Every structure is written in structure tokens, then in C-alpha cells.
Amino acid sequence: MLALLCLVLTLISVHAQDDDQSGFISIDCGIVKGSTYTDNVTNINYVSDADFIDTGEIHNILPIYNSFTIGTQLSTLTSFPQNTRNCYTLKPTQGKGNRYLIRARFMYGNYDFKSQLPEFDVYLGPDYWDTVKLNSSSKPANMEIVHVSSSDYIHVCLVNTGRGTPFISAIEVRLLANNMYEETSFGSLYLFARVNFGTAFGTVRYKDDKYDRLWAPINWANSTFLYTFDTVYPGIFTAIDPPSSVMSTAITPKSPQESFNIGWTPDNITDKFFIYTHFAEIELLKRNQTREFNIYLNGSLWYRKPFSPLNHSTTTIYSTEPEPTAPTYTLTINKTKNSTLLPIINALELYVLKELPQRQTDDRDVAAMWSIKSAYEITRHWQGDPCAPQEFVWEGVRCSYNVTDSPRITFLNLSTSGLNGGIDPGLANLTMLETLDLSNNNLTGTVPNFLSGLNFLKVLTLKGNNFIGPVPADLLAKSNKGLLSLSFDGDSTNETISSCDKNGCKNTKGNKIIVPVIATVASLFVILTAVVAVWMITKQKARDKRRTRTGLEIRKQQYTFSEVQSITDNFNVVIGKGGFGTVYHGCIGDTEVAVKMLSESSLQGDKEFQAEAYLLLSVHHKNLTSLVGYCNEGNQKAIIYEYMANGNLERHILDTNSSVLNWEERLQISCDAAHGLEYLHHGCKPPIVHRDVKCNNILLNESFQAKLADFGLSKAFPTEGGTHISTAVAGTPGYLDPEYYTSNRLTEKSDVYSFGIVLLVIITGQPAITKYENDNMHIIRWVNLKLADGDMKNIVDPRLLGDFDINSAWKAVELAMACVAHTPSRRPTMNEVVMELSDCLVIEKARQETKPKKLTGLNSLNLESAYGPKPR
Helix, strand or coil: CEEEEECCCCCCCCCCCCCCCCCEEEEECCCCCCCEEECCCCCCEEEEHHHCCCCCEEEECCHHHCCCCCCHHHCEEEECCCCCEEEEEECCCCCCCCEEEEEEEECCCCCCCCCCCCEEEEEECCEEEEEEECCCCCCCEEEEEEEECCCCCEEEEEEEEEECCCEECEEEEEECCCCCCHHHHCCEEEEEEEEEECCCCCCECCCCCCCCCCEEEECCCCEEEEECCCCCECCCCCCCCCCHHHHCEEEEECCCCCEEEEEECCCCCCCCEEEEEEECECCCCCCCCCECEEEEECCEECCCCCECCCECECEEEEECCCCCCCCCEEEEEEECCCCCECCCECEEEEEEEECCCCCCCCHHHHHHHHHHHHHHCCCCCCCCCCCCCHHHCCCCEEEECCCCCCCEEEEEECCCCCCEECCCHHHHHCCCCCEEECCCCEEEECCCHHHHHCCCCCEEECCCCEEECCCCHHHHHHHHCCCCEEEECCECCCCCCCCCCCCCCCCCCCCCEECCCCHHHHHHHHHHHHHHHHHHHHHHHHHHHHCCCCCCCCCCEECCHHHHHHHCCCCCCEEEECCCEEEEEEEECCEEEEEEEECCCCCCCHHHHHHHHHHHHHCCCCCECCEEEEEEECCEEEEEEECCCCCEHHHHHHCCCCCCCCHHHHHHHHHHHHHHHHHHHHHCCCCEECCCCCHHHEEECCCCCEEECCCCCCEECCCCCCCCEECCCCCCCCCCCHHHHHHCEECHHHHHHHHHHHHHHHHHCCCCEEECCCCEEEHHHHHHHHHHHCCHHHCCCHHHCCCCCHHHHHHHHHHHHHHCCCCHHHCCCHHHHHHHHHHHHHHHHHHHHHCCCCCCCCCCCCCCCCCCCCCC
């Protein structure tokens, strides 16, 4: 079947090309890590490939091949002499379900002085894409595909097949409109050719083509060039939208020919083609002139009736299903008897149907694995999709495979991997995990209770680490019932510090406890517990004797009002005020503290006071303010915190008298706060929603480490079922989630919205609500207005004087805007927020380390056809 898109002339204005690169990922392979530049020919912003892959060697092509016809992106490359498979991992902001143009570019340029053109395979995700077979050291090759991504992650993998070292020069991803090339419902469309007839003056791309398609010039024998200086308009029904600069040229047969043929030979006899022909009348016809022609494919009528191009308006005639396979193809355009003029054609696109059947690993598992890799700085060769293809599954990972579902990770072995710190919350998202081995590392802290939420977990090995505190009761209960094989040894303390839940079980230092698998040995566990309890009491008495500090000791317990008076020197120094009451400076021994007193007129009452004190007794995280103690004596109520020397974040962002936080400091503070909120959402069971995330409730210590504070409004979700709770609306105007405000449905995404506002305030230096004479402007509206101009320097706080990485800033703004999406389901989780912010911070730190000079004198684009040597 064929379809005709009549592109009606618009009489209003020229279709303006957007200068919007928000749908672009532009990677120049082989430039120094952290380097960025704007190409002076296309104005496309390019970044180094170092943040997308953790292997490879950078090289330059030899100067003899680096002529003015070679674009800047092709003058450098990254090669991969190590490992069989090396993968770039890209994560477009728009995510899965969208249509992308993905392009890989290769320019050998005898970079290795071997004068031997390599051959290697390229995969898109788990599926074979094509084999790179270069036929010249001096000419580039391109691979380009139109692909609807089924995952938030796009992997471009180079595979060594023993015929030379794989390399790559550039990777470019472009977001397409979802109604373009809808034939991708049959499969992906691998570009065979995209040609611009009627010109010899170089490849047309961005900005002429807002989707940055490469339209290559072609010299067609026995043809005459036609051109117009007038604009050729797209019609209101067009989706393919070739640019005017392409459609303003055409070819027509040389007289006296009345037809011409366009032929090509497929690379494989089984290739199925989709054909897109683009026509526009660009000559001014007289009244007695007519241009009309028929279109044939391999001798059969391809378009059902005679066709006449519209005046200065594009018409696309295209395949709506794959064309029948043939050893060769000939497209014939014949003048009809009624036509006084010869036929024309302006542009042509040919695509081969490429089926990519393998499913990628479930995005939740992939996000978790990248979080784990980042958190522990794992040096294993973890690249590409964790589970697919099966021959390249990640080391230490096993997966389940189902024909109808995405692969899921069921086995993870990180034993003896040099892991440091606590157990990463990202593990909670590996919901199908059956076996987890974290043994023989340097893990510290407590064993988090979220591990008990892994419903399919059968084997958990934790021995050989430095854990303290009790094993969560839920894990012990599972092991006692024979549902879990748990291996653990740890350090005992007298404090209950399990993850958000109290647990009376303690483990003894130096005693190896292998928790029984079979319920019949439960009696042995009871005996061991009794022995441990006696040992703990003895140890605690010895510890108490060793304490020699005079005065009040720091303890997480209740203080009397008289003790609070002593701590604060009779409430001598005020360091803050809020809805709760007044905050005073105090000292316990040599340790500074902050004492928050509940006033009788407080907007928070006894219920909120009790809630905050109880929560802080249960949660422990480096990015949450620590509880020292509390006072609950009649009407005298106080909460005693660790002292945060640099006060709250709002003062540093909005106070013009305060020193200006630089871009790296802002990103680090954002990461700290995000980690704290992530812990509440994903590291606690049940999950906790803060309900009042704002700059005022983010405190900074002497080293500017950020910690979340003020948990009086926090709510925990029920332990059984449910995705939300209904509760009275609470929070701060400007930061309050509008969906929660209108529906009373509280979810974790309500906190995500508030954090998005915090992030926008940090980025812009603007308050959540700006007051004008007759109106209030919300920060989201303010940022949207600035985004319409596309100038990031007008969005980021001007006090930074432009001293920031532009790509890091774009990424941070895009993340913030995703957090404040009106529909909660479209907002990221705090796990994802932490990962994205970490990426922003890495980019900025790399800039600080290298501080590359601004690149100037960039070479012009390659003027040769982009379809000379093909990667086949």
C-alpha cells in the first residue's frame, strides 16, 4: 500500500527551525574527559564520551587525513583494544516509548599507524546492528537507525570479532516526533540512503533540519538541476518534514528524455525496504504548463494515479509496509501524455527494515545495578545491558528469561569486591532477587530492613564485613521459618539502630552466627540469644566504667527541663525561629548542639513533637540530622539535635549578604539532600514521606554537608499494601505538591515534587514564589519562560558569573522539571534523582579538574556524500 501526504501551503509564516537541543545527545569520542564545545558550523553542543563508558583509549587521526572536509567530531576517536565487548550507555531524558534517530560515526584516519582497516560488529542493546567494513582510511562511515526504544537506556556496543580493534568517532541521538516514520511499528528502520537531489554543495543537517538528519548531495547522470530561492513549505499533514533547503532543489531528465530511473542494489537479498520520495514544484508554471507523472517500482505502478507536485509545498509519497524483496530495485518516474513538463524529484530516503527482537533487562533492575556500580565504584567490566544478550551477561549476575517479559536479575554475587560503606538502597529495587552475596567486603553500619522486603530472596550472605547492631527482626523471622538462608557475623552495640525498625536481637563481635535455615533448630537460636544478652550487659557495664567525661553526657534519651536550661545557658543564644518555636544554641560537654523548644503558640502541637522525636530515635543516616535527646516535661517540650554550624540552605541561596555557593557546592548539597530523602523513601520499612521538604529544612554543617531536618509532619506508609495514604494537607506554599493539595493523596512523589522545587531554587537563586506588585510568580513558571529562550545562562544563578558546566546545568534543570511534573507517575523516584544528580556532579568535577580551554577554529563539515563507504 502507498499513502500520499499532501503538504498544504501555509500562508501565515515560514516554519521556523527550533534551536532546541533538549532532544539531542551529541558525543565526540576521543576528546578529554569533561571537555565540551559547540561546533562552529552546526552550533550543536558536543561532550566527551568519557562519562558514557569506562573503557577505551583516545586517539587522533593522522594530520594527513584531517582536512577541512572532515568535521571536528571525526578528527578524534576512542579505540577498544581490551575486552570483547565495550558499550556506551545513554539515557535520553524523554525515556522509553519515544522514537529516536541513533547515529554512529567512524573515521579511521590510520590513527594506529597500521594502515589496516578493521572490521567489527556493532550492537544496539542486545541485538546485532551491523558490521563496520571500511573501504578507505580517508572517508568516514555512518550507521543510522530510526528506533523506538522499549527501555530508558540505549546501549551502543562494539564487539571485537578478531578482525581488528573496534573504534568509534561520534555517537548522536536525536529525538524524533512520535508521528514520524510510523512504519517503525514493523521494526526499526536502518538507513540505506538519504539524498538531496539537485545540488552539489554539501550535506544539509542541523539547523536547517531540526532533527539533524544528514541529507547528502548526489550527482545524478543525465539530469538537470532545478532550484528556487523561495521557501518550500511543509504542509499541515506532514510528519517527515524535509527542510526547505533540501526541497528547494530538484532534478529533471535532460531533454528529450521523458523519464528517468533511480536504481540501487540491496546489501542482502533478504532486505526489506521502505521508500520515502519527496516532491515539490519549485518552478513557476505558466497557465498552459502542466507537470504530471507516474511512479513505478520494478516495472509495477507504485503510486496508484498520476501525480502533480504542489507549488512550493512538500508532498511525501512513501511505503506503508515493507516492499517485496528483490535482487535490485528501480524507481521509475514517467511523464504522462497530459504533461507538458518533464518529471522531477527533490529528495529520497531509503530504509531497510531491521528487526531487533531481544528484550532488554527490566529498567528497574538496570537502574538498581547502575546505582550499585556508582555507589561502590565497582571496577568490574559492567557495561551495556546486565542480562542481554546472554553471552555477555555481567560478571556475578544471573537472570531469568521469559519470552514475553524483560529479563530480571535473580542472582547477584559481590563477594570479595572491595565494597565500602553501608548496603546501598539500590538493592531494594532488585525485587526478583533470589540470591545475594555481599560477603568478605568492608561494609559497615547496620543491616537495613529493606532486604526483608525482597520477597523472592532465598539466600543472603553477609559474613566477613563490619556490620554493627542487630539483624532486622523480619530477616530473622524469615530464616526461622525456613524461607531464607542467612549468613551473618557482626558487631554488637547496646543501641537499637536497625533501619527504621526497633529490633531487640543483637549479634556478638567475634562470634560467627549462621542463622538456621530449618525451623526445627529454633531452640538453638534462643540459647544463643540468651548468651548474647548476658555478654552485652557485661560489656555495657565495662563501657560505662570507662566513661570519664564530666557534666552531661550525650545520650539519645529524655532530658529534664533543668538540664535543657543548663545546656542552653538559660536559653541565652537564639539561632533560629520557625513554626515549631525557637531554636537555641547549646553545649553538652564540649559538643555543640541545637535545642528546639516548642512554644505554646506553636503551629505544631504535641502530636507532631512526639512524631518527630520518635522518628529520629528510629532513623539513622548521614544526611539526616541526628537526634541527641529530647525533653517532655509538662508543657516544656524540646528536641536536641546535632549542631549545624552553617545554618539552613535558604540563607546561603537567597541571602545576598551570604557568600555565593559555587556550582559544585550546589550540586553536592543537592546530592546530600537527595540521599537523605532517598533513605526515607527506600531505606526504611515502612517508607517515610517527609511532607515538608524545603530549603529551610536542609541544614549545613561546618563542612557544608547537607542534612534533612524537621520531621514533625512526616508520615509512614502502612506496612501492608497501598500506594498512598489520605491525610490532611500539610506543607509549605510554593513547595507543596498540587496533586496532593487537591486530592489529599500523599505519596512519595509528593516529596519528589518538593525536592524538585528545592533543586530549582538551588539552580536559579530564585525563591519558590517571587512577589511582584500585583501578582506572585511560581518558580516553575519562571523557569519555563526562560527555557523557552533556550539560554541556560539566564536560568542559572547569575551570581555564578557563568562558571559552571553547561551540560551539567541542563541535566540538573531537566531533572528538576521532571520532578515537578504535574502527573505524579511521570516524576522520577528518589533513587533515580540521586543517580542523575551524581552524574551532574561528576561532569562538573571533571570540568574543575581539567578546565579545558575554549575550542576555536573548528573544521568545516565534510562536503562529500555521507553515503560513500557504508558500514557493511
